Amino acid sequence: MWEIELQRQSEISLKRQIYAALRDKILNGKLPAGEALPSTRQLAMALNVSRNTINEAYDMLIAEGYIHSSQGAPSRIADGLQLSPKPNGGMNETDEPAASFLADFRTGQPDLRQFPRYSWQQIAQKKMRDMTADQFGYTGPQGMSELREEISAWLYRSKALAVHPRDIFITAGATHALHVVADLMFQDARELLVEDPCNIHMLQTFINKGYAVRGIPVDREGLRTELLDGRPGSLVYVTPSHQFPLGGILPAFRRAGLIRFARENGSYIVEDDYDSEFRYYGAPVSPLYAMDPERVIYVGTFSKVLFPGLRIGYVVLPAELHNRWRRLRTYTDVQNPPFEQAALAEFLRTRKFDKHIGKMRKVYRERREALLSALKEYFGTGWQPWGDAAGLHLAVDFQDMVFDEPWMKASRQHKIRVTPVDYHCIRKGAHPHKLLFGYGHLEPGEICKGMEVLHQFFEKGL
Amino acid sequence: MWEIELQRQSEISLKRQIYAALRDKILNGKLPAGEALPSTRQLAMALNVSRNTINEAYDMLIAEGYIHSSQGAPSRIADGLQLSPKPNGGMNETDEPAASFLADFRTGQPDLRQFPRYSWQQIAQKKMRDMTADQFGYTGPQGMSELREEISAWLYRSKALAVHPRDIFITAGATHALHVVADLMFQDARELLVEDPCNIHMLQTFINKGYAVRGIPVDREGLRTELLDGRPGSLVYVTPSHQFPLGGILPAFRRAGLIRFARENGSYIVEDDYDSEFRYYGAPVSPLYAMDPERVIYVGTFSKVLFPGLRIGYVVLPAELHNRWRRLRTYTDVQNPPFEQAALAEFLRTRKFDKHIGKMRKVYRERREALLSALKEYFGTGWQPWGDAAGLHLAVDFQDMVFDEPWMKASRQHKIRVTPVDYHCIRKGAHPHKLLFGYGHLEPGEICKGMEVLHQFFEKGL
Numbered sequence: 001m002w003e004i005e006l007q008r009q010s011e012i013s014l015k016r017q018i019y020a021a022l023r024d025k026i027l028n029g030k031l032p033a034g035e036a037l038p039s040t041r042q043l044a045m046a047l048n049v050s051r052n053t054i055n056e057a058y059d060m061l062i063a064e065g066y067i068h069s070s071q072g073a074p075s076r077i078a079d080g081l082q083l084s085p086k087p088n089g090g091m092n093e094t095d096e097p098a099a100s101f102l103a104d105f106r107t108g109q110p111d112l113r114q115f116p117r118y119s120w121q122q123i124a125q126k127k128m129r130d131m132t133a134d135q136f137g138y139t140g141p142q143g144m145s146e147l148r149e150e151i152s153a154w155l156y157r158s159k160a161l162a163v164h165p166r167d168i169f170i171t172a173g174a175t176h177a178l179h180v181v182a183d184l185m186f187q188d189a190r191e192l193l194v195e196d197p198c199n200i201h202m203l204q205t206f207i208n209k210g211y212a213v214r215g216i217p218v219d220r221e222g223l224r225t226e227l228l229d230g231r232p233g234s235l236v237y238v239t240p241s242h243q244f245p246l247g248g249i250l251p252a253f254r255r256a257g258l259i260r261f262a263r264e265n266g267s268y269i270v271e272d273d274y275d276s277e278f279r280y281y282g283a284p285v286s287p288l289y290a291m292d293p294e295r296v297i298y299v300g301t302f303s304k305v306l307f308p309g310l311r312i313g314y315v316v317l318p319a320e321l322h323n324r325w326r327r328l329r330t331y332t333d334v335q336n337p338p339f340e341q342a343a344l345a346e347f348l349r350t351r352k353f354d355k356h357i358g359k360m361r362k363v364y365r366e367r368r369e370a371l372l373s374a375l376k377e378y379f380g381t382g383w384q385p386w387g388d389a390a391g392l393h394l395a396v397d398f399q400d401m402v403f404d405e406p407w408m409k410a411s412r413q414h415k416i417r418v419t420p421v422d423y424h425c426i427r428k429g430a431h432p433h434k435l436l437f438g439y440g441h442l443e444p445g446e447i448c449k450g451m452e453v454l455h456q457f458f459e460k461g462l
Numbered sequence: 463m464w465e466i467e468l469q470r471q472s473e474i475s476l477k478r479q480i481y482a483a484l485r486d487k488i489l490n491g492k493l494p495a496g497e498a499l500p501s502t503r504q505l506a507m508a509l510n511v512s513r514n515t516i517n518e519a520y521d522m523l524i525a526e527g528y529i530h531s532s533q534g535a536p537s538r539i540a541d542g543l544q545l546s547p548k549p550n551g552g553m554n555e556t557d558e559p560a561a562s563f564l565a566d567f568r569t570g571q572p573d574l575r576q577f578p579r580y581s582w583q584q585i586a587q588k589k590m591r592d593m594t595a596d597q598f599g600y601t602g603p604q605g606m607s608e609l610r611e612e613i614s615a616w617l618y619r620s621k622a623l624a625v626h627p628r629d630i631f632i633t634a635g636a637t638h639a640l641h642v643v644a645d646l647m648f649q650d651a652r653e654l655l656v657e658d659p660c661n662i663h664m665l666q667t668f669i670n671k672g673y674a675v676r677g678i679p680v681d682r683e684g685l686r687t688e689l690l691d692g693r694p695g696s697l698v699y700v701t702p703s704h705q706f707p708l709g710g711i712l713p714a715f716r717r718a719g720l721i722r723f724a725r726e727n728g729s730y731i732v733e734d735d736y737d738s739e740f741r742y743y744g745a746p747v748s749p750l751y752a753m754d755p756e757r758v759i760y761v762g763t764f765s766k767v768l769f770p771g772l773r774i775g776y777v778v779l780p781a782e783l784h785n786r787w788r789r790l791r792t793y794t795d796v797q798n799p800p801f802e803q804a805a806l807a808e809f810l811r812t813r814k815f816d817k818h819i820g821k822m823r824k825v826y827r828e829r830r831e832a833l834l835s836a837l838k839e840y841f842g843t844g845w846q847p848w849g850d851a852a853g854l855h856l857a858v859d860f861q862d863m864v865f866d867e868p869w870m871k872a873s874r875q876h877k878i879r880v881t882p883v884d885y886h887c888i889r890k891g892a893h894p895h896k897l898l899f900g901y902g903h904l905e906p907g908e909i910c911k912g913m914e915v916l917h918q919f920f921e922k923g924l
Contacts, residue, residue: 065715340801
């Protein structure tokens with residue numbers, strides 16, 4: 001009954017081992033209710049430990065109500081503690097191993113090797129040293145004012161967008177921003193109008209919240225705003241600067257139509273500006289937000305421009321939504337950590353940020369050129385690029401091919417990661433001939449190699 | 463018509479200023495559809511800039527569809543761009559200033575001045591230098607395995623809790639953990655059984671999700687489990703190690719009853735262990751999770767033990783929920799940043815964490831004693847402490863007083879921050895005589911001073 005195996009080398013104290021062993025015996029019924037425990041002296045001798053150790057173990061059991069003690073009488077097991085054995089739950093271990101692909105054209109991956117690690121570290125260290133004790137505490141749901149000021153300055157110098165820092169709310173990236181927006185607007189909207197195709201992963205954020213989704217077709221220029229139609233107050237989610245995935249820039253005529261629709265329908269527009277910093281020919285596209293700061297929620301992120309692990313994005317929010325956002329964020333995840341915010345503010349302030357974008361724009365432009373060359377080399381004239389020369393991916397139309405789910409599965413089995421546009425379609429089958437090539441994370445040589453592998457797979461067929 | 467004021471000292475390039483000025487004139491109707499723009503040569507002369515600058519500004523307008531150009535003819539404003547003036551939205555600026563209180567007994571505030579900044583910085587810097595480029599990217603929704611292993615080891619050595627790292631999921635703090643849990647369980651549960659009183663801010667997280675809330679009364683020992691009653695599958699949210707706010711440790715008898723209820727009712731139990739590291743007499747309380755790892759979702763946080771700005775917490779999750787959690791987190795906010803995770807893992811591994819807890823336990827115990835002394839000094843025998851000697855706050859019963867919302871408002875006006883237990887009650891009026899004193903962030907002198915101010919306020923009456 002009292003055999004307890006003690007591990008004397010363990011990091012767990014002996015009293016805790018004894019406590020845990022007795023507790024388990026009580027819970028599984030080996031020590032029934034009312035049973036007397038041995039005296040501390042007896043058990044100390046039996047287990048070859050000090051009497052004090054047993055005393056402490058018993059005290060823990062008393063404090064948590066497993067046993068009762070009364071002066072001069074033995075301690076006894078309390079009533080009603082026994083639990084029937086646990087039913088077996090199936091183990092379900094699915095830490096997926098990072099697969100190694102022969103061709104990996106996945107989208108949304110910046111090149112992490114090019115990031116100026118050293119200067120970021122210097123800045124992060126300095127800012128951490130300078131931080132006040134208060135900044136280690138709760139500092140509010142809107143984010144660090146220093147960072148909001150720098151984002152405001154940057155939006156102005158890079159996109160001529162005049163935004164007051166009070167309208168900027170820091171988030172833990174774009175997905176998090178959309179998640180909070182989805183919560184924020186749900187009561188009023190309940191329906192989401194969205195480009196079709198769109199980023200199907202971002203869409204999932206809204207679907208999880210319970211939105212009804214209505215896809216509006218996209219063409220070479222982006223959302224076909226003339227087809228906009230929805231319940232009053234429905235939320236609109238768009239990527240006007242660089243449509244994902246097809247790459248169009250929404251022309252001014254449609255922008256005006258979109259704003260007009262939102263005003264008439266009582267809708268807010270969520271503008272997801274996920275990669276417009278990288279435009280290779282011509283100036284950056286001006287955000288839709290500039291056309292109506294009271295209707296548009298602008299979502300920006302640093303995941304693509306700097307690195308995803310940073311987990312910082314932001315929204316520019318119409319004044320009417322400020323208080324609701326603050327309340328909601330407080331009960332969602334409170335706030336961002338301060339360290340990344342302070343480092344990013346300094347990275348922006350010292351213009352290291354602008355310099356990095358300038359450098360990466362060149363790097364990514366070369367890769368885009370390498371992708372186009374490789375397509376030409378392996379597929380001749382049997383393909384057509386879609387969209388603007390921007391961002392980290394390219395949609396390509398192969399007129400004679402059909403890319404659907406079976407094709408995608410087969411390609412994965414051949415260690416090829418390239419996504420059919422169809423994967424991102426709400427209504428399947430509208431863009432059957434197109435593939436998406438992410439190239440930001442690939443060196444020109446890797447792009448060429450990947451294209452060769454893909455070409456072989458095309459030749460072989462399914 | 464063509465007057466454009468250029469700011470030649472501005473950070474915004476001249477081409478962008480010209481572009482923005484023309485765009486605004488188009489959108490507000492000053493430049494109507496079909497209107498011809500001046501030639502680039504004319505405008506360059508008028509504005510005294512190079513012709514190339516005008517060319518680039520026009521190119522931007524063309525790319526975004528504001529104007530059309532055709533070889534040899536003047537560029538013209540596109541159709542359908544004019545927007546009616548925006549309706550005025552009310553500005554709503556509410557950045558609340560940090561109020562300065564004469565007595566500030568708010569709860570849940572650790573002492574940030576005691577944190578070992580220097581050694582944390584050293585560790586953070588080293589870990590950042592050692593990080594691989596991959597770790598700057600997307601590293602998965604479960605959190606860094608290094609950190610999960612250290613948390614597992616720490617749970618074992620401090621609470622004799624055997625948890626496999628694969629069952630640990632890193633979160634951005636406890637609020638975030640509860641937010642994701644609320645999402646995760648909503649389809650199955652829809653009703654929340656919760657201690658009454660409970661932490662009303664944490665409860666808000668579930669209310670925002672749409673849960674129906676049913677409060678179960680609490681007494682000196684914690685949740686009165688014999689009153690548990692709810693819809694099949696309802697979720698149960700408890701603080702068994704140190705009931706918030708009343709401070710009881712749930713006795714074993716009730717723990718067993720709670721587990722039994724959950725099994726019979728098909729419920730999961732959310733165990734929020736927000737501050738049990740700080741127990742001043744006796745060993746740490748053993749988590750409920752140990753009694754049934756398939757029914758209990760254990761929520762831990764480092765906000766109180768280290769500092770809130772860290773934004774790291776974790777859940778220990780039944781295997782059945784792993785995959786759903788991963789999917790959900792991916793579409794909620796993707797993951798935590800890597801830097802804090804790596805630093806915390808090292809802080810745990812080197813036992814600086816254990817050392818800090820040991821030190822703070824002494825500090826907080828002294829403050830608790832100072833609080834009890836100050837209560838005795840100013841209020842004699844007219845009060846009774848509630849709950850276990852643990853955590854960062856104390857519930858105190860003043861038999862002859864009534865603390866309700868009007869009292870709370872009046873005390874705030876007198877620059878006193880102390881919360882009536884009633885504030886955290888779901889059914890108001892069940893604990894009218896109790897106040898909550900947070901003392902973790904206060905030096906003994908500040909506690910004494912605060913108590914004097916509170917006493918004066920008591921004497922004066924409302």
